[in-house]
Amino acid sequence: MTLLQVRNVTRRFGGLTAVDDVSFDVYEGTVKALIGPNGAGKSTLFNALTGFDRPDEGSVVFEGEELVGRKPREVVRVGLARTFQNTQLFEEMTAGENVMVGSQARQRRGFTTAMLRLPNAVAEDREAREDASRLLRLIGIEEWIDVPAADLPAGIRRLVEIARALATRPRLLLLDEPAAGLNATETRELVQTLFRVRDSGITVVIVEHDMGLVMEVSDEIVVLDRGAKIAEGPPRMIQKDPAVIAAYLGGEVDDDV
Amino acid sequence: MSEFLQFLVAGLKNGSIYALIALGFTIVYAATGAINFAQGEFFMLGGMLCVSFTDLGMPLPVAAVAAIAATAAIGAAFELLAVRPIAGDSPLRIIMVTIGGAVVLRQLALHFFGPDERALAPFTEGASLKAFGVAVELQTLWIWGLTALAVVALALLYRKTAFGRAMRATAIRRDAARLVGINAGMMVTVAFALAAGLGALAGVAVAPLTQTAFGVGAAIGVKGFAAAILGGIGNPITAVAGGLLLGLLESFAAGYFDPAYKDGVALVVLLVVLFVAPQGLLAKAGRVKV
Amino acid sequence: MNARTLRALAPLIAVALALIVPLAVSDRFLLKVFTFCGINALVVVGLALLFGYAGQVSLGHAAFMGLGAYTSAYCTVELGWPWLLGFVAAGVVAALGGLILAIPSLRLKGYYLAMATLGFGLLMSLAFIQAEPITGGVDGFSGIPFPSIGPVEFRSASSLYWLVWGAVGIAVLVAHNITSLRPGRAMRALHGSELGAQACGVDIVGVKVRTFVVSALMAGLAGALYAGVVGFISPSLFTLTASITFIAMTIVGGTSSLAGPILAAVALTLVQYSDALIPGLPRETAQTIQSYQEDIYGLAIVLIVIFAPRGLAGLWKRRSAGNEAS
Ligand SMILES: Nc1ncnc2c1ncn2[C@@H]1O[C@H](COP(=O)(O)OP(=O)(O)OP(=O)(O)O)[C@@H](O)[C@H]1O
Ligand SMILES: [Mg+2]
Numbered sequence: 082m083t084l085l086q087v088r089n090v091t092r093r094f095g096g097l098t099a100v101d102d103v104s105f106d107v108y109e110g111t112v113k114a115l116i117g118p119n120g121a122g123k124s125t126l127f128n129a130l131t132g133f134d135r136p137d138e139g140s141v142v143f144e145g146e147e148l149v150g151r152k153p154r155e156v157v158r159v160g161l162a163r164t165f166q167n168t169q170l171f172e173e174m175t176a177g178e179n180v181m182v183g184s185q186a187r188q189r190r191g192f193t194t195a196m197l198r199l200p201n202a203v204a205e206d207r208e209a210r211e212d213a214s215r216l217l218r219l220i221g222i223e224e225w226i227d228v229p230a231a232d233l234p235a236g237i238r239r240l241v242e243i244a245r246a247l248a249t250r251p252r253l254l255l256l257d258e259p260a261a262g263l264n265a266t267e268t269r270e271l272v273q274t275l276f277r278v279r280d281s282g283i284t285v286v287i288v289e290h291d292m293g294l295v296m297e298v299s300d301e302i303v304v305l306d307r308g309a310k311i312a313e314g315p316p317r318m319i320q321k322d323p324a325v326i327a328a329y330l331g332g333e334v335d336d337d338v
Numbered sequence: 339m340s341e342f343l344q345f346l347v348a349g350l351k352n353g354s355i356y357a358l359i360a361l362g363f364t365i366v367y368a369a370t371g372a373i374n375f376a377q378g379e380f381f382m383l384g385g386m387l388c389v390s391f392t393d394l395g396m397p398l399p400v401a402a403v404a405a406i407a408a409t410a411a412i413g414a415a416f417e418l419l420a421v422r423p424i425a426g427d428s429p430l431r432i433i434m435v436t437i438g439g440a441v442v443l444r445q446l447a448l449h450f451f452g453p454d455e456r457a458l459a460p461f462t463e464g465a466s467l468k469a470f471g472v473a474v475e476l477q478t479l480w481i482w483g484l485t486a487l488a489v490v491a492l493a494l495l496y497r498k499t500a501f502g503r504a505m506r507a508t509a510i511r512r513d514a515a516r517l518v519g520i521n522a523g524m525m526v527t528v529a530f531a532l533a534a535g536l537g538a539l540a541g542v543a544v545a546p547l548t549q550t551a552f553g554v555g556a557a558i559g560v561k562g563f564a565a566a567i568l569g570g571i572g573n574p575i576t577a578v579a580g581g582l583l584l585g586l587l588e589s590f591a592a593g594y595f596d597p598a599y600k601d602g603v604a605l606v607v608l609l610v611v612l613f614v615a616p617q618g619l620l621a622k623a624g625r626v627k628v
Numbered sequence: 629m630n631a632r633t634l635r636a637l638a639p640l641i642a643v644a645l646a647l648i649v650p651l652a653v654s655d656r657f658l659l660k661v662f663t664f665c666g667i668n669a670l671v672v673v674g675l676a677l678l679f680g681y682a683g684q685v686s687l688g689h690a691a692f693m694g695l696g697a698y699t700s701a702y703c704t705v706e707l708g709w710p711w712l713l714g715f716v717a718a719g720v721v722a723a724l725g726g727l728i729l730a731i732p733s734l735r736l737k738g739y740y741l742a743m744a745t746l747g748f749g750l751l752m753s754l755a756f757i758q759a760e761p762i763t764g765g766v767d768g769f770s771g772i773p774f775p776s777i778g779p780v781e782f783r784s785a786s787s788l789y790w791l792v793w794g795a796v797g798i799a800v801l802v803a804h805n806i807t808s809l810r811p812g813r814a815m816r817a818l819h820g821s822e823l824g825a826q827a828c829g830v831d832i833v834g835v836k837v838r839t840f841v842v843s844a845l846m847a848g849l850a851g852a853l854y855a856g857v858v859g860f861i862s863p864s865l866f867t868l869t870a871s872i873t874f875i876a877m878t879i880v881g882g883t884s885s886l887a888g889p890i891l892a893a894v895a896l897t898l899v900q901y902s903d904a905l906i907p908g909l910p911r912e913t914a915q916t917i918q919s920y921q922e923d924i925y926g927l928a929i930v931l932i933v934i935f936a937p938r939g940l941a942g943l944w945k946r947r948s949a950g951n952e953a954s
């Protein structure tokens with residue numbers, strides 16, 4: 082079943098067309114990778130899908146609902162959660178508190194109930210706390226729960242951000258270069274986490290430069306080059322696609338890990 | 339008609355002062371991306387130091403130059419001591435450090451110069467010039483002349499000297515500037531010194547007309563910032579235009595409506611620009627980078 | 629005693645201390661000084677929410693205090709309203725002021741928000757002078773009645789002390805509830821990363837506006853209390869200098885903390901009244917200290933921001949974290 086339909090999305094910055102008429106589908110329960118050389122427009126596309134940026138043209142439909150024009154907050158509530166290429170953690174808050182903020186996407190109690198410390202506000206708080214430790218345990222980093230984000234190692238930071246996104250209880254998880262800055266062991270852990278996430282029924286879209294990881298986890302790959310989609314298909318086909326090889330050889334092959 | 343001209347003269351006089359302060363904001367912003375909340379204190383220091391130096395018996399031109407140089411040095415020290423330790427940090431910290439620093443500078447002035455209002459003798463004695471029914475004080479001519487001189491000197495410095503080109507490069511790309519061997523830290527210190535010197539020049543030039551005191555910095559600083567942002571922050575040409583425009587607005591509001599409105603004008607302008615077009619109203623007209 | 633028990637006991641110790649002061653202090657002036665500490669603490673609790681938690685700077689908080697003070701004075705003196713009604717009106721007017729400033733400021737961050745609040749504060753100080761029919765102009769407003777709630781009038785130094793610190797207590801309770809639950813995390817998230825907060829579904833507009841309003845409300849109520857306690861207000865009380873004093877207290881106290889800023893508010897207020905605090909202090913010495921009071925505030929801001937950016941609360945947390953680890 083199609084969970085997300087991306088149709089003819091275009092985003093221009095002045096004379097530069099960062100995303101050029103891109104269309105693809107994401108099927109429920111699968112992992113889709115979005116790859117392409119530096120500056121191909123992957124992050125720009127992510128922003129367009131999640132309400133952080135408004136595409137100039139095109140539509141993004143999630144389960145029959147149009148997402149273009151919605152605020153990031155509304156997009157999360159519909160069921161799309163994301164992480165950032167530059168991790169956007171709340172540095173002064175602990176890992177656990179960071180994840181608790183993720184729960185806010187589906188909570189409703191506001192200022193007034195909190196001010197009066199009404200029972201349902203307290204209950205919601207307890208629920209968020211339990212959720213946070215459950216998620217950190219699921220990802221295998223519960224020992225970091227009380228450490229301020231500013232003091233976390235890079236690998237753990239990426240995983241905390243994923244846990245935080247999961248706390249919004251998404252149907253679709255969008256990860257922007259989750260393996261950037263991770264060492265080999267951490268990358269292994271990330272792969273395990275991705276499988277666990279997928280097995281729990283959450284669909285994943287991942288932007289990643291680490292080709293080993295991409296080939297291992299993804300069911301389908303979309304390749305962007307200079308904003309445009311140049312290929313789409315299962316990993317084995319993409320590996321052999323002449324257009325893809327040309328794009329990567331033409332640019333620099335980016336293999337940070 | 340003559341009333342209109344009189345307001346025009348008054349507006350352009352104060353406007354020149356605001357332009358100099360606005361240039362100070364612009365220079366620091368261009369070099370660091372930061373707003374220095376202590377900018378107004380340099381205006382105060384310039385005036386107060388000049389008065390004190392003449393009290394010590396220095397002839398006025400010497401006192402004026404000494405006051406400007408001393409304030410520029412204070413500006414550099416301010417950068418090195420207070421701003422440098424947190425350079426590149428969050429705006430929040432830079433705001434706080436420069437605000438705290440402004441308070442310290444003002445209090446130092448209070449302890450050194452006392453709480454009284456001070457005045458400077460006019461640069462040249464003589465009756466006001468009269469033309470078209472308008473009286474123009476000689477000091478006003480000095481203000482215009484010095485402002486014009488400062489603007490031209492600054493333009494030459496930025497455009498014609500290797501040093502100025504380095505400053506402009508730093509403003510555009512700090513990381514790239516460092517790669518080609520420009521000492522970005524040094525540039526920032528110089529930017530603060532220049533900004534402080536310009537503020538001091540304004541303070542010296544206007545001291546014979548309006549008395550000065552240890553506490554005048556904050557208000558003039560806000561007006562200078564209003565002028566800078568009216569023009570679009572970071573652009574020296576529109577900063578000067580913004581200063582003159584703000585002076586005129588003030589002068590006409592005070593003249594045609596109520597003198598009591600004078601001080602409110604800059605604040606209203608500041609808030610309106612911030613709320614409506616924080617990128618500046620004049621910026622689009624002339625997109626020139628430093 | 630380890631850090632955790634100390635933290636659990638801290639509120640009790642604070643309440644006990646607050647209760648002991650009026651019993652231990654017989655000097656009426658000194659008691660008034662501690663009352664002023666409470667008034668400043670009330671402003672600072674609000675500012676701690678806005679600045680320390682949500683990371684939104686306000687350089688014009690004295691304006692909200694002034695709005696509250698003048699509203700309460702006008703309502704009680706000119707309109708003859710009961711004090712409590714004027715007190716409520718003061719809160720409402722200040723909160724509206726916060727709303728009016730917050731909404732157009734939503735797009736502004738960092739330097740620009742700071743300048744907008746600074747400009748607002750200066751504009752309000754001008755307004756307090758210029759709106760003479762309402763505010764009494766530069767001469768200010770005198771003859772403001774003592775606070776009263778129904779038949780109970782707060783005249784004695786100790787009853788005023790109770791009233792003010794009672795209000796502080798309630799404000800702290802409310803602020804603690806906010807900060808320890810969902811809205812507080814949203815505020816800190818906003819401070820940490822607006823992008824991250826948005827990605828978590830935080831309503832950043834709503835959080836900013838609400839925090840601004842609550843913060844202005846507390847400042848307004850503090851202003852009303854000041855008017856009632858002193859009986860006289862004038863524009864010179866609600867200036868940029870006062871706003872910076874509140875900022876200094878909040879910064880010294882530290883981010884993401886209520887206890888730190890309250891302690892700092894008390895300590896920095898006491899600096900102004902060293903003569904009352906230290907009996908037998910020569911007049912000149914007291915005056916010297918007083919003349920350096922703003923230097924202390926300015927230097928405190930600079931030093932704390934450079935050397936201990938999270939303030940007293942940050943130092944304390946780091947120390948107790950170290951203790952727990954060892
Ligand atoms: N806000 C913006 N304004 C102007 N240009 C932009 C903006 N954001 C992105 N771009 C440009 O759009 C292009 C695509 O950028 P984008 O960040 O989407 O690439 P990417 O595929 O994520 O690259 P990377 O692998 O390096 O993260 C780049 O040329 C970039 O410079
Ligand atoms: Mg990217």
